[in-house]
């Protein structure tokens with residue numbers, strides 16, 4: 463929380479309501495064309511037996527690796543009220559032909575019965591979850607707790623219908639994240655979500671391996687407009703080189719446009735941003751004749767940009783911008799996406815910035831810039847490989863040398879084979895400051911990186927950015943040092 467947020471007093475955000483009845487057995491049977499074994503009410507929907515809580519409907523999906531029907535007993539041990547199954551089981555259930563199709567049908571029923579609710583869909587190359595969470599926090603405040611959202615990054619062909627099926631009937635707002643690896647995926651998801659507001663956070667080279675070009679990535683994200691409800695609004699990044707492409711795709715389906723960014727033509731336009739001494743920013747923005755001033759707790763220029771996107775989306779959803787300002791002022795860093803932790807080290811403490819959940823060229827640059835602005839005795843970057851870049855991987859990794867230098871990084875720990883390109887770039891005949899002996903190490907795994915960092919020795923005042931694609935496993939490194947949380 464920044465200085466302004468700390469000195470102002472405002473009401474606490476509403477608590478989420480107690481778990482209420484979500485679906486009756488009859489409603490599930492009607493939605494899915496299935497047969498209920500008896501009468502019951504469920505208060506949640508879950509697909510992983512380990513995550514089942516009391517009152518849930520456990521949906522037994524048949525995956526490539528495992529069949530959910532094998533875990534039904536476990537789901538009931540964990541408190542499931544009923545199961546959605548494709549063969550009879552000795553527990554309360556609804557029997558259907560295909561449980562995945564039934565989950566989609568339940569999602570469609572949830573969306574249909576939520577008719578007066580305003581629905582926001584969020585996609586983009588980076589920042590989806592953070593922006594989704596911030597929009598949700600704003601709408602939750604505005605609607606006194608009657609907003610719903612997809613949890614975590616539940617943004618694929620399973621996560622989206624699951625999140626829809628979980629939406630309470632009396633929700634006034636719903637916020638859903640949509641992700642993709644391939645063209646055509648967002649089209650399928652947006653048809654289920656049918657948003658009133660379709661948000662694209664950023665266009666950046668994530669998943670370029672499958673899509674081939676930046677224009678193709680932009681086109682794949684623009685598929686979200688295909689599901690817009692009539693009269694809906696497209697919230698798009700005004701500063702993106704792909705702005706015109708996104709705008710034209712939105713106009714082609716009759717959408718209204720609300721753009722955000724620093725560009726002159728942006729509707730939600732950045733006027734000024736001041737970095738707060740405690741982290742975070744104070745932002746001034748303009749929307750038509752209105753001047754908006756608000757605090758953003760998340761540090762970094764990328765969160766100034768994200769905040770404009772959040773403000774635009776909340777406005778397009780017809781909710782209160784004051785509520786959005788309060789939500790942005792009090793949002794803490796999410797685990798793996800910017801959470802900060804103090805770790806005890808000889809002589810005091812070091813600050814870890816936990817960005818271990820994902821990485822691509824855009825988010826690497828954004829967070830390295832943020833590291834450069836964070837006061838520190840020494841700046842250390844633990845960088846894991848960026849996945850799914852295909853043939854572009856070597857050049858995107860090597861290109862991190864400049865942002866590392868610009869951020870004044872004193873020591874780098876590079877993790878994963880893809881980082882060989884950056885190691886080679888840094889090591890080129892002393893051209894780079896980090897190329898000096900001890901400037902950087904290249905490790906094969908998170909375990910080796912822990913050992914390298916311990917051998918190098920952290921001291922008081924160090925700031926350590928930990929960032930890489932999730933599969934590199936740098937979350938383990940953060941957890942290791944978090945054992946000595948100060």
Ligand SMILES: Nc1ncnc2c1ncn2[C@@H]1O[C@H](COP(=O)(O)OP(=O)(O)OP(=O)(O)O)[C@@H](O)[C@H]1O
Pocket residue numbers: 586587588589590591592593615617641663664764765767768798799800817819820824825826828829
């Ligand atoms: N606007 C932005 N520009 C560049 N980087 C950003 C931006 N917003 C967030 N990031 C960075 O991207 C990281 C991931 O953010 P987030 O989890 O919100 O993205 P996502 O799009 O939901 O990712 P995923 O595709 O894995 O679901 C953050 O930790 C931060 O480093």
Ligand SMILES: [Mg+2]
Pocket residue numbers: 590591592614615617639
């Ligand atoms: Mg996400």
